[in-house]
Amino acid sequence: MKFRDKRKNEVKEAYSIVIRDGKAYITFVENGKEYTYYEDNIDIMQPISPKDNNTPFKVYKLKKRCYRCHKETTIYTYIVFDDGTYENVEYPWDKQRLLKNQNLFAHLQDPSIEYYGLLVIGDDERLDQMLMNQYPDQIKVKYSKTQGRRYPMNLCVHCGAQQGWYFIYHEINEWIKDMKEIPFDEI
């Protein structure tokens, strides 16, 4: 099972994790040395089997022209409200609710989009992990120079180019503003 060491922000694979009195006793191999962590310093990542169809969110399939090879590729993402509820943002789009948690600061810097209060792939580690488990060939953790961090990205099916967060977030903002429906994966 996997856990995240919050202090180092590293994900590690454990052989066993036993939680007792606020501490986590972790071994990395069978009969291996036991390491002690404060429970608060780790996040146990729930095991999700590949192709587990129980994602708690709707998976949207955004058809998009790849910026590099200009061929059409599919981008998988969740679109959920960024208000702590993680509820699906669904068509017909509730712009009023989306504007409640608008990133006004970003919008003033870049008025080309509304910066609706929504999360897409690359925004939430837990949801990213679930999405990645479902589409392991299409989504991989890659380094983004623009953001200076590693996060899951869709890769172009033709040329493998990374389809970064801003590209997707921007596109979704436009579709919502224009009241256009985004296809989703029927599972």
Ligand SMILES: [Zn+2]
């Ligand atoms: Zn491409």
